[in-house]
Amino acid sequence: MSQFDVDLFVIGAGSGGVRAARIAASYGAKVMIAEEYRVGGTCVIRGCVPKKLMVYASRFSLEFEEAAGFGWDVGDATFDWATLIRNKDKEIDRLEGIYRTNLERSGVTVVDSRAVIEDPHTVHVLKTGERIRARYILVAVGAHPTLEPVIPGGELGITSNEVFHLKEQPKRIMIVGGGYIAVEFAGVFAGLGSEVTLLHRGDKLLRGFDDDVRDALGASYAQRGINLALGRTAQRLDRTPDGIAATLSDGSVVTVDQVLVATGRRPNTKGLGLEKVGITVDEVGAIPVDSYSQTLIPSIYAVGDVTNRANLTPIAIREGHAFADTVFGDRPTIVDHDLIPTAVFSTPEIGVIGCSEAAAWARYGDIDVYKTAFRPMKATLSGAHERMLMKLIVDKATGRVVGVHIVGHDAGEMIQLAGVAVTMGATKADFDRTVAVHPTASEELVTMRTPAVVKRPVAVG
Numbered sequence: 001m002s003q004f005d006v007d008l009f010v011i012g013a014g015s016g017g018v019r020a021a022r023i024a025a026s027y028g029a030k031v032m033i034a035e036e037y038r039v040g041g042t043c044v045i046r047g048c049v050p051k052k053l054m055v056y057a058s059r060f061s062l063e064f065e066e067a068a069g070f071g072w073d074v075g076d077a078t079f080d081w082a083t084l085i086r087n088k089d090k091e092i093d094r095l096e097g098i099y100r101t102n103l104e105r106s107g108v109t110v111v112d113s114r115a116v117i118e119d120p121h122t123v124h125v126l127k128t129g130e131r132i133r134a135r136y137i138l139v140a141v142g143a144h145p146t147l148e149p150v151i152p153g154g155e156l157g158i159t160s161n162e163v164f165h166l167k168e169q170p171k172r173i174m175i176v177g178g179g180y181i182a183v184e185f186a187g188v189f190a191g192l193g194s195e196v197t198l199l200h201r202g203d204k205l206l207r208g209f210d211d212d213v214r215d216a217l218g219a220s221y222a223q224r225g226i227n228l229a230l231g232r233t234a235q236r237l238d239r240t241p242d243g244i245a246a247t248l249s250d251g252s253v254v255t256v257d258q259v260l261v262a263t264g265r266r267p268n269t270k271g272l273g274l275e276k277v278g279i280t281v282d283e284v285g286a287i288p289v290d291s292y293s294q295t296l297i298p299s300i301y302a303v304g305d306v307t308n309r310a311n312l313t314p315i316a317i318r319e320g321h322a323f324a325d326t327v328f329g330d331r332p333t334i335v336d337h338d339l340i341p342t343a344v345f346s347t348p349e350i351g352v353i354g355c356s357e358a359a360a361w362a363r364y365g366d367i368d369v370y371k372t373a374f375r376p377m378k379a380t381l382s383g384a385h386e387r388m389l390m391k392l393i394v395d396k397a398t399g400r401v402v403g404v405h406i407v408g409h410d411a412g413e414m415i416q417l418a419g420v421a422v423t424m425g426a427t428k429a430d431f432d433r434t435v436a437v438h439p440t441a442s443e444e445l446v447t448m449r450t451p452a453v454v455k456r457p458v459a460v461g
């Protein structure tokens with residue numbers, strides 16, 4: 001008899017863990033997976049999916065406004081928060097059921113419990129007290145939102161975990177943070193009619209994104225009436241008869257009904273037993289792994305947000321799949337983290353693949369930049385102030401398109417397809433010889449002919 005109860009024990013049934021478990025089982029491995037909260041993980045239960053449903057909900061208000069220019073009279077539209085939350089919860093329950101069924105159908109044993117590591121081959125299932133001996137352990141425990149930085153009264157704030165379950169829609173909300181989750185929820189609440197203050201310590205939103213994209217989003221949010229409190233931080237929060245009073249670093253006080261803190265996430269490595277096997281986490285609590293997701297303990301691997309490489313669902317899924325191919329499929333597979341198409345579901349939406357202009361100067365030395373900003377056709381009759389931005393960054397030496405940046409309606413959908421071309425190594429000439437689809441916004445991607453006059457940063461070359 002084998003000295004192991006299972007070939008693979010996966011801790012965490014989120015994006016990475018579920019994929020790894022199913023693929024490993026398909027190779028004939030005996031697999032057990034433990035989940036302490038809900039099967040599906042952050043993405044399905046309290047991340048991408050419920051967020052996108054709320055984004056859809058929030059965009060109807062703009063559609064209703066814009067419909068008038070096309071002859072529609074939609075009357076006085078009203079919004080009911082409770083209906084949205086109820087319907088969203090129903091859909092999440094349905095998806096959770098599908099995830100569980102798919103695991104079970106694949107032959108994976110699902111354990112509803114927290115699990116911790118005891119030694120390189122043993123996992124302790126806390127609910128039952130069982131100790132499971134596993135040939136391999138995969139840590140796929142994800143990350144959690146924090147209420148950082150810690151300030152007096154900070155506990156009055158909520159995180160993205162709670163925002164999906166608020167009993168009432170806040171009439172006034174302050175969102176703290178300038179990353180993608182913060183700007184997405186700012187767009188959601190503004191669209192649903194809340195008064196939104198977006199508080200961010202930097203002078204622009206979305207650090208790391210192309211500056212033109214950052215400027216376009218900032219301008220659009222200001223135009224939509226979102227109160228952009230940039231270059232400031234919250235010093236304290238106090239409960240008052242009128243709500244929560246946030247004292248900012250410039251001395252001003254903003255009173256709101258909810259404060260949503262979206263300043264960052266930390267890997268779920270506390271109390272996981274890593275110290276028992278000699279795995280030391282990095283300064284943010286992430287597990288260091290090699291390009292095969294293997295930790296320094298040969299029988300223990302880690303994938304997804306817990307490794308803090310690229311914290312996105314498709315990446316966790318790929319890492320989980322590659323792990324199973326490598327360990328159980330006899331196909332060593334490395335995930336390329338270099339070219340990742342991604343979307344920000346702000347309104348206006350953002351789609352990006354490859355380098356920002358600043359990063360491209362540093363990486364390629366000499367580049368051409370093509371960009372256009374225009375009023376989309378729909379806005380002509382609707383009267384919307386909306387503008388779209390499209391930008392291509394081209395490596396001059398090879399002619400390859402090394403960055404695509406889109407701000408505007410359906411940018412997320414467009415960037416998936418532009419991503420195929422860029423991943424294949426398409427050149428600007430390939431974009432040019434692609435026939436335009438007319439009339440669309442995306443045709444601008446293949447019709448930009450003249451490089452913009454851009455200034456090479458002083459520090460480069």
Ligand SMILES: Cc1cc2nc3c(=O)[nH]c(=O)nc-3n(C[C@H](O)[C@H](O)[C@H](O)COP(=O)(O)OP(=O)(O)OC[C@H]3O[C@@H](n4cnc5c(N)ncnc54)[C@H](O)[C@@H]3O)c2cc1C
Binds near residue numbers: 034041115143
């Ligand atoms: C608000 C929000 C919006 C997002 N939107 C997007 C988006 O639009 N697109 C995108 O690509 N990504 C998005 N993400 C990121 C995405 O959700 C994560 O990158 C992805 O879920 C990571 O997958 P994972 O498998 O690493 O971890 P998770 O999906 O977080 O799964 C980890 C699981 O492990 C469980 N767990 C933890 N510790 C234990 C333990 N000791 N024992 C048992 N179980 C345990 C947790 O309960 C959890 O279910 C969003 C995230 C948030 C918070």
